[in-house]
Amino acid sequence: MCSIKCRSQLDGKQLEDVSNSVSDLAPQEVVSIEPNRFDGKNYHCWAKQMEVFLKKLKIAYILTDRCPSVTLGPEATTEEIAQAKLDEQKWVNDDYICRRNILSCLSDPLFYRYSKATSSARELWEELKLVYLHEEFGTKRHQVKKYIEFQMVEEKAIVEQVQEFNNIADSIVAAGILIDENFHVSVIISKLPPSWKDYCIKLMGEEYLPFWKLMDHLRLEEESRKQEKQEGSSNLLGNHQFRKFRPKNRDMKPPGMHWNRNESEMDEKSTVCYSCGKQGHISRNCRRKFVREDNGNIDVDNGHKPAFKEVNMV
16 A cells, blocks of 8 residues: 555656656747749749748848838937947848848749849849739639630540649639639539530539549549440441351352352353354343244344254253
8 A cells, every 4th residue: 555655656756847847848939841942833822931931030021121221310329329220230131031031942043043133132022023923813814714715525535634624723723713613513514525415414413523523423434435435346347257257158058059140140251142153142132133934033134044043842
């Protein structure tokens, strides 16, 4: 019992020592993360991050406040003059630090361009704002125009076109214009090609259809259509091969059976007319006409009897 009591007292003493040591530690400020290097794109987001970073360093006032003047009236005391000089020197130092921080957050080409063109942090900041903010507004309107005029075609894969269209929407959102997801999904459905009209009606009937679910539906539908197209083409190819390699009727005749050959397939040189005796045609197609006179056939054209006679077999 005594050992348990001593142990509890020891644990309480250790907890007290730990709490005292924690309370004695000085509070530490959160280290701010330096913004990404600006390369001329997405100025709006970069400027917001840069302002937060400079405020953390307590030098953001340089971008708005001008350098304090040292000129004081004749009644100014020595302490006021000294304080004014200290304020001026502090502003100069902070301006140098602010300008160097902004330059360090620029890409190499922009660093070399603006490090020599500007002399103060405020001048540098205003120059970047003048060039890239207005350019971004123009780019923003251009992206909105592309978003509105985007059309999907039958020749390209639907999923790839939707991803391309979604990249345009992402650039608009990154520029500061928010797009509702339900609105975005409805626009995608409305831009599907005409062959997807029936499927568009089906998608419009979905109650819950976020973007990721829409992409799954489109991906499955496109794969199904590709598979049906491949099966149809393979069936056509199989029928063509069957017609090409199947045996002809002539090769399939039973032994002892003779097919009736067309006149065009008969050898004209081996055909002999039984009426006139000439080759190249048969008697029923003979051009000469015969009349039966004096118990025989007389050739009307030349008055001679034919070389062959037709015999009626009884």
